[in-house]
Amino acid sequence: MADLEIAGLTVRYGPAVALDRLDLSINSGEMFVLLGGSGSGKTTLLRALGGFIQPAAGRIVLAGQDITALPPHRRPVNTTFQSYALFPHMNVEDNVGFGLRRQGVPRAEIARRVSALLDLVRLGEFAGRRPDALSGGQRQRVALARALAPRPRLLLLDEPLSALDRSLREQTRQELLRVQRETGTTFVLVTHDQDEALAVASRIGLLHEGRLAQVGTPAEIYERPSSRFVAAFMGAANILPGTVRTAAPDAVLDLHGIGPAQAAGPAPAAAGSTLHVALRPERLRLAPATAQHLSTPPGTAQGVNTAPGTVTDSAYRGGTIDHQVRLHGGAILLVSQPLADGVSAGLLAPGSAVAVSWPPEACVLLPE
Amino acid sequence: MNRSAVLAPVWLWLLLFVALPVVIVAALSFSSSIPGVPPYTPLLQSPDPANYAALTEDAFYLDAALKSLAVAGVSSVLCLLIGYPIALAIARAPERWRSLLLLGVMLPFWTGFLLRITAWIGLLRDEGWINAGLQAMGLSALRLLYTDFAMYVGVTYAYLPFMILPLYARLSRRDPALEEAAADLGADPWTIFRTVTLPLSVPGIVAGLALVFIPAMGEYVIPELLGGPGAQTIGRALWNEFFSNRDWPMAATVANALLLALLVPMVALRARQ
């Protein structure tokens, strides 16, 4: 069931359009992630949902109620701010109870709910502390408890993990998911980090220049990006132009700088038209070149695409080894190979002759 | 850099021109007035607390202290009530306007203290602008100049920037996200002000009150020029002991008592900085 309906939402800053006729519906109990680079409009969308900016056009309907014109303090929507915005002159307990006091909840009831929330975020013994006596991770949890206290219909999280150390981030991410599950609240989380989005989201909305580039589950966005932009944003390092030779049933392509390649499934365009193909570095395989590789042109044999090339650079990345390979056709591919037992034996010296191969399913066809 | 080369001249100056004078005032308050040059018995020759006895026994000094307390108290509160909305409005103005708005607050105060008082005399005196306005409306003229009212208005006007500057400094550093967070949690604009903006600006309020209260306690010029002959403040008492009565030890005693009384707000101010 759609809980939040956004229709035709447009926000302008002077002549600049920050959000352009955006439509989106978010389901009840979802962990929806708004993903995008800086200037994509993700923070603008969050602030419009919170009521901090007035849209020039469009509607925001939450649980059947049009909240577009409501000021922040009348919306059943709460926010955790990027800086946490904890009131420095109040202790943890008073911070968390702030929204309940505004609702006129009886004192005893406030104390009960605040202590339950502090238990939920595992901060029970910190109730009397001031925010400046807390660590970054603890502040984040106070901000979460404070925003949940008024039992919002919708919780907005603005880059909740960005201010945390790498080591704390994973742990806090688990906490967020647990709290979301336990409270059943609809979460809308803003981030610029695609790994974070993939790890927490039930669905992702990828924003680009004030519009939604794609909305879908993490798997859909990652495996079936709808455009070059989405593919590039989701970390596809190899995006190559090509021409469609055969469109159906399985597309055959002519990749510029590589040669012919077999894809799985039909092409989104007719034969003769151009498109782009994303080849994820981790789907490519690398083998030392044999005499047979050198004598046969790039192509498809036994259902595997193969192209010969030369290693130009290699980097040890811990879990993987990344090789940069210049193909004989001229294209440069990044190939990421898993390190079987953490042994760096697979490192190939620059200049090594290699063959790059990939299965047809690894070709992700991007419509123009 | 050689630290003592930097510190030595400043220390020397501070000890000679700030600390030593205070010690001399304290010492002089225990001397007696005699005709001659200088007009007092040599310092610390025969310390005599007679001046302090006079200070506590003569109701004149107590009245002067109460008058000064009233002047400083009323005007620092008036400055706060007038200055707070101004400082907040400037702090909330778009960034590019702020420095100009602040300059607008400061400008009248760069024109000279006495000339500002001159302007108020022109407004308040019997044939002044206010009475001219009242008479034009068919009302009778009021006696405004040389009253307590004139004195309060004058001190408030003169010290207003000392209130606005620390308040503005504090308010302009506030984190707008805190006010947004309060709105987000259901606080209406007045509640946001009451629960977030105001409590967080308390250090600025304390600094502003102290910066108005302390100098206003010793104010001489405004009570002299705008207040009536009955407006005997500590500043005027000290001035008259010194210049009219030529009783330097008594003037020093009044000064010493004033200094001790001001230590409390001064410590409060330092603790806040």
Place this chain on the structure above:
Amino acid sequence: MKRSWFLNTCLLFGYAFLYVPVLLLVATSFNPNRLTTVLSGFSLRWYAALWADDKLIEAALLSLRIAALSATGATALGTLAGYALARFGRFRGRGAFAALLSARLVLPDVLVGLSLLLLFVQMEQAVGWPAGRGALTITLAHVSVSLSYVAVVIEARLADAGSELEDAAMDLGASPWAAFALVTLPLLGPALLSGWLLAFTLSLDDLVVATFVSGPGASTLPMVVFSALRLGVTPELNALATVILAVVSAALGGAWLLQQKAGRAVVPGRAGA
């Protein structure tokens, strides 16, 4: 957050409170009539009278000389003090050092004036210097008042800038003194100028301290204006105020424009009381 009409109204009334007295004074100064509220034309009569008043002109020149000298002295000492506070960390005696400096910012003028006069009298008795009182003692007194203000301005600027640039200079082989001369001082340029101007205006504006420490024959502009004001406002004083207002507005407006061009926010200092 949308601008509050309430705050804007307060701002408007605040500016009215600040400017109406001053603007009426300006209007009066061009009025040929001695009955100031009856505007009966436009005349430069009082400006001519001002120009012909030798006593006033002489006092103004003396004030300017004292202001320039004391501002220079206060800037030199205040820069050292501000540098020490911003860069020396918790040096020995820092608490007392800062307390002595800040005491001058808030102490009522009557206390400062009386204590400095007593110091000068005692010094003359003890070491024969300064002989008598006049321009020299006023200058010394003004240095000791203004240096605290300069120190605040300099410390704030240095604290803003951080010490990385000086560290970089020393890392590249500059001695501490060279780093101070080649990096710190140029960095301080605008702050030095605003500190000097602040000290200059404080000195020009001071009546009470100067009256205490002055001797026969040395009358500054505020002293002359004050004795005239005690007898009542004359149209000539309105003209003088207007001239000063025009000069100050032009100077401040120019400084603001320059700083806007340089892309730095203007921080007006405080005028003294």
